[in-house]
Amino acid sequence: MIQTIRGFRDILPGDTPLWQAIEQTASRLFEDFGFKEIRLPLIEQTELFARSIGEVTDIVEKEMYTFPDRKGENITLRPEATASVVRSYIQHKMYAADPIQRLYTMGPMFRRERPQKGRYRQFYQINAEVFGIAAPHIDGELILMLNELFGRLGLTDLTTHLNSLGCPECRPLFHRALTEFLRSKHGGLCSDCTRRMDKNPLRTLDCKVPGCREAMLDAPTTLDHLCSECSDHFDKVKEILTRQEVDFQVDKTLVRGLDYYSRTAFEVQTTALGAQSAVAGGGRYDALVRELDGPEVPAIGFAIGLDRLAGVMEQLQEPVKTRELDLFVIPLGPGALDQAYYCCSRLNLAGIRCDTDYSGKSLKGLMKRADKLNAGHVLILDMRKSDNKESATGAVLRNMKTREQTTLSMQAPDMQVPYDEIIKILTDKGMPRD
Numbered sequence: 001m002i003q004t005i006r007g008f009r010d011i012l013p014g015d016t017p018l019w020q021a022i023e024q025t026a027s028r029l030f031e032d033f034g035f036k037e038i039r040l041p042l043i044e045q046t047e048l049f050a051r052s053i054g055e056v057t058d059i060v061e062k063e064m065y066t067f068p069d070r071k072g073e074n075i076t077l078r079p080e081a082t083a084s085v086v087r088s089y090i091q092h093k094m095y096a097a098d099p100i101q102r103l104y105t106m107g108p109m110f111r112r113e114r115p116q117k118g119r120y121r122q123f124y125q126i127n128a129e130v131f132g133i134a135a136p137h138i139d140g141e142l143i144l145m146l147n148e149l150f151g152r153l154g155l156t157d158l159t160t161h162l163n164s165l166g167c168p169e170c171r172p173l174f175h176r177a178l179t180e181f182l183r184s185k186h187g188g189l190c191s192d193c194t195r196r197m198d199k200n201p202l203r204t205l206d207c208k209v210p211g212c213r214e215a216m217l218d219a220p221t222t223l224d225h226l227c228s229e230c231s232d233h234f235d236k237v238k239e240i241l242t243r244q245e246v247d248f249q250v251d252k253t254l255v256r257g258l259d260y261y262s263r264t265a266f267e268v269q270t271t272a273l274g275a276q277s278a279v280a281g282g283g284r285y286d287a288l289v290r291e292l293d294g295p296e297v298p299a300i301g302f303a304i305g306l307d308r309l310a311g312v313m314e315q316l317q318e319p320v321k322t323r324e325l326d327l328f329v330i331p332l333g334p335g336a337l338d339q340a341y342y343c344c345s346r347l348n349l350a351g352i353r354c355d356t357d358y359s360g361k362s363l364k365g366l367m368k369r370a371d372k373l374n375a376g377h378v379l380i381l382d383m384r385k386s387d388n389k390e391s392a393t394g395a396v397l398r399n400m401k402t403r404e405q406t407t408l409s410m411q412a413p414d415m416q417v418p419y420d421e422i423i424k425i426l427t428d429k430g431m432p433r434d
Ligand code: HAM
Pocket: 079, 080, 081, 082, 111, 113, 118, 119, 120, 121, 122, 123, 124, 125, 127, 128, 129, 257, 258, 278, 279, 280, 281, 282, 283, 300, 301, 302, 303, 304, 305, 306, 307, 308
């Protein structure tokens, strides 16, 4: 039997209602905040990710699915979406029409990490990215929007971690202090950290190796080295969040796993998923548009991990109900099959969830099936008495909850089911029709 590859999984019909509810809540909220949806390819040139996420990061060094295509060009299954959104912003010169763009996108990402609970090799993100606004208000707005989304989804047990990573002005000072500190710990660090010490010292701060964690406890922090502009920016973001009653906690150890960030960095964390605690992460990337050969445009965004968010919600809440069947049509007698088919398709087109059964089973058998499908109503089309349409007994509509029954007469000339009457009865009973 052929099965999914390790780290890949199917999202089955029992789970998709929750995913759809999250996606719909997010897109409605984001659109209220002025975001527009963008859809992007899953494969990009490898160089796009190497140049944006950074050569000396776990993602680029070890986790990307990179292949030469048939012409030898290196292509990569996207490990994240921000680089692609920036590529698209530049490629389509969106900045020429208006440098300010609020974009969101949803879809699968691919990272060859070690699979575990909450960590998959194909996982899904909802991304929101804003271009063209340098003011700290937009940092506040994005974090507010993210928190509002989690609130609307009924999640309260989450913490927003906030840090500032400085800018090209103040980062070199911090790097120098950090490199000096790392030299003093030399020998006590893992091989990755020793290698990264000079090339990308910031990465040593989120090393998960216990020995390194301990060694880094009193490492210098970005917050102690911010220039006055970065410091003012950070203060303003904190002020805005406090005033809007968004809970956050300043986390000096938060550095994020991608290199493009400057100033604000944030992560929403949960305790519900064990080691995989981040359900969303993001930050400013003011230099990235320029670095990918676009104009000087500041930007900020975040990505929510949909698998993790759904995982937390599954643990906390009742499952989201699938839409129930409004009507089950029971055809009795061979002549009733066609009528049942036409009836169902007509009602489906009118927005009523309707189904039937062509097996020729008895009334008892089909009532059992109606129960199994949890049908709100059944329509019994009894045409057993004769093949002569004229003498059909007619149709009986039964409400399965109240047991209330309505006898409907078939309509001449060809004994059609009275669709309009059925639609009226079902919709008057508050059946969903959207
Ligand atoms: P990230 O922190 O790498 O950021 O990923 C964002 C979220 O995706 C994580 O918080 C997590 O919920 C989810 N995630 C990441 N890897 C996995 C995995 N292997 N399995 C399941 N879920 C995962 C970014 O990707 C940035 N592009 C975010 C961003 C947008 N920054 C600015 N704009």
